[in-house]
Amino acid sequence: MSHSGFLSPTGVEITFVLVGIATLGAALITVSTKQLVHAALWLVVALGGLAVEYLLLTAEFIAWVQVLIYVGSVVVLLLFGLMLTKAPIGRSPDADSGNRWAALVVAVASAATLVWLVVDAFRATWINLDGPVQGSTEVTGQFLFQHWVLPFEALSVLLLAALVGAIVLSRKKAEANGTDRKIGAR
């Protein structure tokens, strides 16, 4: 592994930076656009860019999980939420609240602090991407079911609880519906 400097970036680094810039741009549009549905669609670009970054970091399985869970289901869920709350199509001038300048100050301050901190801390640290792949599906399955079985199973219970909770929360009240009252009265 050659520890190349800042002035001779490798191909992986160039790709990482370019995809990172695209990801950051999409994230910026997500939090700043006035059109609510466009925000959800730009979120797809940002999350897809992150999946490419995971691939570049050789975390293959996590990249596909990211595409499957985030791009596939979370964004669809968000779009359904926007539709069900009758979000306006087109530009909505009140998408940002009145404290956006305070929010901007906080965000810029946190960005400056964090970037300064991590650049200062990891100035001379390199990731060795050569050697055996660390995030292939085989490796992921082995460590997940050797070392992390119990948290994995606990998470399945958590998902079940979230499912039941979401159903209970979004169910109509029994008074609103006569047939519902007979079946589901408590």
Added chain:
Amino acid sequence: MHLAYPAVLAALLFSIGLYGVLARRNAILVLMSIELMLNAVNLNLVAFDVWLRDTVHAGQALTLFVIVIAAAEIGIGLAIVLLVYRNRGTSDVDKLTDLADREEKAEAAA
């Protein structure tokens, strides 16, 4: 690869999500910004896992767990937003001020 690249990208992404959480008015857009922040954390976890060459791969396992918890959170969060919308007719977080600490006489006047 230089470790600073993923770390800086994650820091900037987290700050963008922080701005979105603070500045957005629609509750669903706030949820999107929370997703951005969680993804920034995931990128950090993956990068440090690959850097440290952890034998139990704690970073990647925790990334998968964070993704699962984010999915559960978005489900419950959207159910709550829909319930609020059904009861109040709005998903605007600025207008949901019933629990705000305000003057008594303003309450009486309203």
